[in-house]
Amino acid sequence: MRIVIVGAGDVGTHIAEDLADVHDIAMVDRDEEDIERLVTDFGVTGVTGDGRSLDTLEEAGIRDAEVVIASTDDDAVNVMVCGAARNVTDARTIARVKSPDLYETWQHFEGALGVDMMLSVDRLTAESLVRTVSLPGALATNMFVEGQVEMAEFEVDENAPIAGKTVEEGDEYPSLTFAGVLRGDEVVIPSGDTTIEAGDRVVAIGSPSSMRRFAHALTDSDSLDTDDDIVIVGGGEVGIQVAEAFERSEYGPRLIDHDSERVAALEERLDRTTVVEGDVRSFSFLADSDVGDADLLVGTLDDETNYVLALLARDMGVEYTAAVVDEADYGDLFEAAGVDVVVQPHTVVARQTTRVTRGYTDEAAVLEQDSAEVLEITVESGSALAGDSLSDVALDLPDGFVIGAVVRNGTLRTPRGGTVIQTGDHVVAFVDTDDLDEVAAAL
Numbered sequence: 001m002r003i004v005i006v007g008a009g010d011v012g013t014h015i016a017e018d019l020a021d022v023h024d025i026a027m028v029d030r031d032e033e034d035i036e037r038l039v040t041d042f043g044v045t046g047v048t049g050d051g052r053s054l055d056t057l058e059e060a061g062i063r064d065a066e067v068v069i070a071s072t073d074d075d076a077v078n079v080m081v082c083g084a085a086r087n088v089t090d091a092r093t094i095a096r097v098k099s100p101d102l103y104e105t106w107q108h109f110e111g112a113l114g115v116d117m118m119l120s121v122d123r124l125t126a127e128s129l130v131r132t133v134s135l136p137g138a139l140a141t142n143m144f145v146e147g148q149v150e151m152a153e154f155e156v157d158e159n160a161p162i163a164g165k166t167v168e169e170g171d172e173y174p175s176l177t178f179a180g181v182l183r184g185d186e187v188v189i190p191s192g193d194t195t196i197e198a199g200d201r202v203v204a205i206g207s208p209s210s211m212r213r214f215a216h217a218l219t220d221s222d223s224l225d226t227d228d229d230i231v232i233v234g235g236g237e238v239g240i241q242v243a244e245a246f247e248r249s250e251y252g253p254r255l256i257d258h259d260s261e262r263v264a265a266l267e268e269r270l271d272r273t274t275v276v277e278g279d280v281r282s283f284s285f286l287a288d289s290d291v292g293d294a295d296l297l298v299g300t301l302d303d304e305t306n307y308v309l310a311l312l313a314r315d316m317g318v319e320y321t322a323a324v325v326d327e328a329d330y331g332d333l334f335e336a337a338g339v340d341v342v343v344q345p346h347t348v349v350a351r352q353t354t355r356v357t358r359g360y361t362d363e364a365a366v367l368e369q370d371s372a373e374v375l376e377i378t379v380e381s382g383s384a385l386a387g388d389s390l391s392d393v394a395l396d397l398p399d400g401f402v403i404g405a406v407v408r409n410g411t412l413r414t415p416r417g418g419t420v421i422q423t424g425d426h427v428v429a430f431v432d433t434d435d436l437d438e439v440a441a442a443l
């Protein structure tokens with residue numbers, strides 16, 4: 001597939017990295033050094049120029065493209081790129097935007113502005129954060145089949161109850177499958193006698209209720225309850241989106257911001273959130289506002305403030321911390337400092353963009369190490385899955401493919417060797433990235 005990506009920043013780089021091994025990628029950016037870097041690193045076609053220019057897009061092969069992705073830091077440029085592409089090609093257009101007003105306008109007139117898919121950076125970031133903190137200990141989570149199936153990735157520490165056990169011994173959850181194990185750089189497709197080792201990252205697929213029981217057993221900590229004290233620091237658009245995402249899940253968080261005018265506006269906009277005016281850089285305010293009693297503190301300010309705040313919150317007794325981290329190189333630093341959940345917008349948007357370029361899957365989640373994916377597939381008559389038992393499917397598909405859940409007529413079925421896949425079933429499967437091409441061809 002020919003894909004033209006306009007914008008070679010962090011998001012564009014991640015998209016190119018995810019797709020270059022599978023598709024024919026052309027990158028467009030005004031920065032020649034960034035283009036040369038991507039050409040060298042990923043073997044893409046590089047074009048230096050303005051993506052709003054039809055001549056530049058022509059040079060990138062726009063007329064042969066099946067997907068055009070606009071991922072610059074300027075919303076208007078991204079919309080203009082999609083509009084220009086629409087005039088000369090039938091390619092699917094995807095625009096990344098930050099403006100909530102622009103996103104809401106597009107939602108009311110879906111397909112307008114020449115944009116087939118608009119990705120709201122702040123909304124996707126907020127949803128990713130809330131989904132992850134709602135499941136204790138999860139490194140990554142995603143929902144499939146309209147919320148009936150959940151995938152989560154967990155790191156197994158030496159004190160975890162499944163450390164040193166075989167998969168068969170640890171399989172105590174009726175609607176949960178241990179679909180994959182990430183061990184260093186290795187992807188392990190587990191069998192019943194595979195031993196789970198401390199340091200492994202286990203990928204589980206199953207019902208949300210079983211996933212929460214597993215997460216609780218693995219981390220010995222409870223999931224968030226709707227009456228827990230959740231504190232969000234920062235009333236910018238990311239903080240607002242985080243608060244609204246919590247509200248959609250029936251939580252009533254507190255949101256702290258130092259700007260009195262913004263506080264007044266937030267009180268009008270947010271329904272279940274208590275908005276507090278205060279400066280979190282003041283220790284006396286933090287002490288007086290009982291931030292130390294919070295079950296979860298979420299930092300949505302600049303990276304440096306979020307970092308200091310997370311460390312201070314730990315010292316004050318906050319049980320669980322999360323942060324939105326913009327700088328690509330800071331993620332590991334936050335994790336090393338003990339911040340429980342680190343969400344980086346450029347990674348979230350890049351992975352969502354990668355997902356919507358898949359032509360053979362309804363939904364996809366790229367795991368944290370980028371070595372495997374979890375896919376949702378609706379089984380069609382020509383699929384290698386249709387009409388065969390899972391034991392037969394295993395003979396026809398790569399070893400790096402395993403089915404973790406099957407939903408038929410709205411009912412979740414835990415797959416077993418004798419399970420027969422039918423046309424119309426929704427299958428959620430774990431796939432080693434090295435086997436994606438072969439899997440895509442068969443499905």
